[in-house]
Amino acid sequence: MIYKNLNDCVKDLESRGQLIRIKEEINPNLEIAEIHRRVYEQKGPALLFEKIKGSPFKGLSNLFGTIERSEYIFQDVLKKFEFLIKLKIDPTFALRNPGKTLMNLPSMLSSIPRKAWNNSIVNQTCKISQLPQIKSWQDDGGAFVTLPQVISFPPGSKKLKDANVGMYRIQLSGNEYEMDKEVGLHYQLHRGIGIHHKMYNESDKEFKISIGIGGPPSNTLASIFPLPEGLSEIIFSGILGQRAYRYNWQNGYFIPSEADFVITGKINKSKLKPEGPFGDHLGYYSLTHDFPVMEVDKIFHRKDAIWHFTVVGRPPQEDSSFGHLIHELVKSLTTHELPGIKEVHAVDAAGVHPLLLAIGSERYMPFRERKPEEIITQANLLLGKGQTSLAKFLFIAADEENSSLNLKNIPEFIIYCLERADFTKDLHFQTKTTIDTLDYSGSGWNSGSKLVLAVNREKQRELSIDRILLEKLLDLGFPAKYIDKGILAVKYSSFTTYINAETEIENLCKKLEQLDLKNIALITICDDVEFMSKNWDNFLWATFTRTNPSHDIYGVGSYTMHKHWASTGPLVFDARSKPHHAPPLLVSDELNKKVDQFIERSAELQQVFSA
The missing domain is CATH 3.40.1670.10 (UbiD C-terminal domain-like)
Structure with missing residues (x-):
């Protein structure tokens, strides 16, 4: 189905029982995020919050909360995209398949971006403080925009092919930001906006950017898509949405006309301010660091504007659907x-x-x-x-x-x-x-x-589960459990320093050499064996987010030859929490009680959790 805007999508999903309205007033400080997390965990519907405390605007979350719903929203384009992929791989495909080309030509032509004849979004404005101030985790530095479409152009260009649209989180409040005047802009390595930022630093032009929120779901997905160089997210959004991306210009700012909100402003090229912490998609806090500051000019919004947001945290979460x-x-x-x-x-x-x-x-x-x-x-x-x-x-x-x-x-x-x-x-x-x-x-x-x-070898070992080995490890003072065949979690004392860790784990490896480990490939040293061995998701998360290969990988019978590190026995990963690690994301008992009480008052949510 082709959605002109976010409201179209809301109406469609509601008619199919895939969206519910939460009519009771909800606190955007932690409570709204915890409700989202619980509904997501239940594979529940999209949530339209009609009354968000402190804001005149409605909020929408969990739109992409299930794979099935996400595929439904983009059902038609999933089929048509195959044609475009084949065309990219082999441009002669169109000539050799005229029937398919003619069938797909109308949607291709209709997806070309165009200037909007109706730019009514600029008729309504608001302040940052009027936007839903959604804080997802206890130690977040403030409220954040979690599904922003940050749009920038290189100096002197208004060509759509030169535009970059990225999902770089925006901090609306907290820290040292002046409310209603400044917001924080966080972007990471390998992000296109960094190239534009460098170009503006080397020029005397103002670095103007626009931040879209909401609009057709295709706008959101396009902003996180890993596109090849030279293909703009603006053009790609039209392909995803099967409808031209509508836009206009206002005082030098690019305005996505179908967005629900557009925050405009200038990046101060000489100013950085502390941004964060922010509970991020690795399941830990992204800590406070200095990042660029955007000086807010105006915030435009539709008359029926919906604040589209998500809640990130340890995966899987709603943004997992984007990856799918x-x-x-x-x-x-x-x-x-x-x-x-x-x-x-x-x-x-x-x-x-x-x-x-x-x-x-x-x-x-x-x-x-x-x-x-x-x-x-x-x-x-x-x-x-x-x-x-x-x-x-x-x-x-x-x-x-x-x-x-x-x-x-x-x-x-x-x-x-x-x-x-x-x-x-x-x-x-x-x-x-x-x-x-x-x-x-x-x-x-x-x-x-x-x-x-x-x-790329024949089998080197037959992995298995050996209960006698667990007993021998316990006799050595190391409680252990199997993750799966050939993979062990072993409890060890808390990490102190890398100097101590090297001595400790090398001593452990020497003790392990006494045992028959021919059916073991990987030993993960951890703080909590029960947690690590509970399921594969816990093992994957704790092991690979807490391990730095150069510092945390050891081996039973390890050695270095000609600068190549090797191990004759199992690998040993030190996946203990370390002092320099960011803290994990946790929900307090107090918040759980508040949300329990809110759910008891909400007939709509009661149906979700009783289903």
Whole structure:
């Protein structure tokens, strides 16, 4: 279905029982976020909050709260996008398939951006303080815009192809920001707005940006899409929405005409202010750092404006659906953009960037004994291109042995890799490099290391579960539990310093050498064995978000030869919490009680939780 604006989508979902209205007044300070989290966990409907305390505007969340609802919203484009992908891979496809070309031509032409004849959004204005001041987590630095569409152009350009639209979080209040005058702008590595910022710093022009909130769902999805250089999110939004992106200009600001709100302002090129903390999608707080400040000019809004927001935290959350949609739309492009790569999957449960899985090809020397060769080249390509370059751990396997190998079953793929990896040859470290801004496991902000596990061998070990081994570990003073076959969680005393940790874990590894570990591939040192071993999601999250490869990986029988680190026995990951890590996101008992009481008063929510 084609949605002209967010209201169209709301009406459609409500008519299908996929959206409910919350009529009682709700507190935007923590309570609205906890309700969202609980409804999301129940795979519940989208939520339209009609009365948000302190604001005249309605709020919408959980729009993309289920995979099924997200696919429904973009159902038509999922089919038509396949044609566009084939066209990109092979431009002659259109000539060879005239029927499909004619069938898709109308929607392609109708998606070309156009200036709006009706720019009524600029007739209504408000202040920052009138917007819903939604604070999601206890220690957040203030209220944030969580689904912003931040639009910038390079100096002197109004060409749509030059525009960058990104989802960079916006802090509305708190810290040192002057209410109604300033907001904070947070952007990370590998973001297009940074290029524009640098260009403005080198020019004498004002750095004007516009922040859209709401509008057709396609505007939101396009702003987070990993597009190739040269393809603007504005143009792409029209393709996703199957309708032209409407826009206009007002006093030098780009105005997305179908947005619900547009915040306009200038980036102060010489000013930074503390931004954060913010409970982020890794499941921890993104800490306070200095970031650019936007001096607010005007805030425009529709007459029937809806404040579109989400709540992020330890995955899975609503934004997990974005990853699914992106994967579905571009999966057939993988082999074209990444030669030799057959499949790529950033693991949501591990926080996305900490763990990347990939299936590659080995074609270099098919007549020789199997070993990782071409897949190492492919790993370098992944770590040197776009968003995949933010990966901290990369497990890549060739599918020569098993043509049905895929990434749908994450535990199965990881075990496949651990069974076949030769830990004396297949571990490739990158040290003192950049990692995701939100990942605090490294040696500094944006600084850390990476590990590639490249697999193309016969089975090296048969992984299994040995209960007698658990007893022997307990006798040595190390309570342990299995995550899965060949993967152990071992409790150890709390981390103090890396100097102490190196001594402690090397002593542990020496003790482990006394045991029969031929059926073990990975030992994870942790603070809480029960939590770590409860399920795979806990293991993936705690292990890969709390581990810095260069500092936290050890091995039973490890050594270094010609600058290559190797281990004759199982790998040992130190996944304990460390003093420099950001704190995890927690919900207080007091907040739980308040939300329990709110749900008891809400007939609509009662139906969600009793279903």
